[in-house]
């Protein structure tokens with residue numbers, strides 16, 4: 085309307101004026117028809133909230149919803165992003181959000197939302213990223229009809245909620261674009277899903293720690309040729325590490341802490357990209373193989389609280405990026421001097437953890453003395 089000042093009303097000849105009117109009317113009807121639908125979907129979402137953290141101040145019915153707090157639109161004035169992390173929201177996530185046909189990103193992390201995660205969002209044909217972590221969402225993930233077309237969803241973060249139940253296999257069958265699943269810190273039961281890697285060739289992050297998963301680490305994970313992070317610590321997993329797991333050479337972070345897993349580390353050196361290896365709190369046996377020296381990128385080595393034994397391998401000196409070595413509560417023996425700790429300049433010097441190593445491992449070894457502030461000097465007796 086700013087286009088037509090009072091003087092232009094008078095100045096323009098009638099035919100031109102008519103054209104402007106037609107243009108404006110068609111523009112306006114185009115805009116209002118698309119945003120009315122978008123706006124009402126967002127207002128339905130707002131209606132589902134019992135505390136809106138002050139959103140109503142910005143989300144006014146008589147304003148353009150593309151200017152609302154947390155909302156981004158594309159050129160076609162379709163809502164693409166609903167980014168409302170840490171807004172103090174309470175209430176439930178309305179399935180009406182799923183009516184936004186151009187929606188790409190939803191971030192509702194760190195609120196106090198409850199109820200379920202609407203199936204309409206998980207099975208949306210547009211959404212790429214859903215982050216609803218750190219809420220109080222309950223229920224399970226539902227099965228999808230097998231006729232569901234492939235989903236574009238790439239990132240699903242449902243961690244730190246109150247979800248229960250098993251992972252429905254049909255979900256993985258349609259999520260062919262999934263890259264990252266973070267479902268840590270919930271109460272999921274059943275087994276680790278294996279299908280993502282068969283159906284989703286780009287699958288890279290599987291974070292399921294702090295749940296109640298049981299069963300084995302599935303062999304099927306060896307089909308995850310892009311898997312970078314496998315984190316399933318603090319569950320109830322048991323059995324041997326499948327040899328096939330050592331084929332997943334893309335792995336950078338392997339965290340299996342606090343389960344009932346068995347086996348030895350003899351295959352581990354095939355995982356040459358490992359940065360984090362955390363097998364603590366399990367039932368691993370055997371020694372640390374000399375081949376550990378092949379893990380040149382290794383920064384974190386946690387083997388604490390297992391039943392491992394033998395001497396520390398000389399080759400540990402070759403893992404020159406090591407920052408942390410945690411071996412406490414095992415049955416290691418022999419001389420620590422076999423390892424040239426001087427070649428591990430990044431190692432955090434933590435006197436108390438070495439003293440614990442001494443206390444919980446066998447008698448005749450190790451004492452760490454911090455003779456000067458820059459280099460830890462190891463003595464044995």
Ligand SMILES: *[C@@H]1O[C@H](CO)[C@@H](O)[C@H](O)[C@H]1NC(C)=O
Nearest residue numbers: 121125179180181182183204
């Ligand atoms: C919007 O979503 C709701 C809830 O899923 C559904 O009942 C309704 O039919 C949808 N409306 C439109 C216009 O798509």
Ligand SMILES: *[C@@H]1O[C@H](CO)[C@@H](O)[C@H](O)[C@H]1NC(C)=O
Nearest residue numbers: 169191193213214215239241
């Ligand atoms: C969601 O927002 C939070 C807080 O801003 C941020 O830490 C997190 O990375 C976001 N999630 C995604 C998937 O981008």
Ligand SMILES: *[C@@H]1O[C@H](CO)[C@@H](O)[C@H](O)[C@H]1NC(C)=O
Nearest residue numbers: 193215217239241264266289
């Ligand atoms: C949720 O997980 C995604 C993907 O792993 C990550 O990008 C995002 O930062 C996580 N959100 C929070 C709040 O940590």
Ligand SMILES: *[C@@H]1O[C@H](CO)[C@@H](O)[C@H](O)[C@H]1NC(C)=O
Nearest residue numbers: 217218243244266268289291
């Ligand atoms: C998974 O989500 C948790 C928050 O619950 C976050 O701390 C963690 O970094 C995420 N992991 C990955 C791999 O994104």
Ligand SMILES: *[C@@H]1O[C@H](CO)[C@@H](O)[C@H](O)[C@H]1NC(C)=O
Nearest residue numbers: 278282303304305306307328
């Ligand atoms: C890996 O994928 C192939 C082809 O999809 C399949 O035949 C094979 O059984 C899978 N391996 C495992 C261990 O699941």
Ligand SMILES: *[C@@H]1O[C@H](CO)[C@@H](O)[C@H](O)[C@H]1NC(C)=O
Nearest residue numbers: 296297298299320321322344
């Ligand atoms: C853990 O798994 C074992 C079987 O491996 C089962 O007997 C036990 O009930 C499970 N515990 C929990 C808390 O799920």
Ligand SMILES: *[C@@H]1O[C@H](CO)[C@@H](O)[C@H](O)[C@H]1NC(C)=O
Nearest residue numbers: 306326327328329330331351
């Ligand atoms: C995977 O590992 C198994 C057992 O170590 C081995 O027999 C098999 O050939 C490996 N497969 C690939 C594709 O490397």
Ligand SMILES: *[C@@H]1O[C@H](CO)[C@@H](O)[C@H](O)[C@H]1NC(C)=O
Nearest residue numbers: 367369370390391392393415
């Ligand atoms: C630990 O391993 C030793 C053999 O090295 C075995 O005798 C012992 O039973 C194991 N202990 C546990 C708790 O598994």
Ligand SMILES: *[C@@H]1O[C@H](CO)[C@@H](O)[C@H](O)[C@H]1NC(C)=O
Nearest residue numbers: 374375377378398399400402
């Ligand atoms: C450690 O690295 C050195 C130099 O790269 C190499 O000569 C030696 O064989 C390696 N030792 C082991 C046990 O891997």
Ligand SMILES: *[C@@H]1O[C@H](CO)[C@@H](O)[C@H](O)[C@H]1NC(C)=O
Nearest residue numbers: 432433434435436437438440
């Ligand atoms: C040293 O190790 C102890 C026990 O593992 C831990 O509590 C402490 O935070 C560590 N200190 C540093 C500086 O890393």
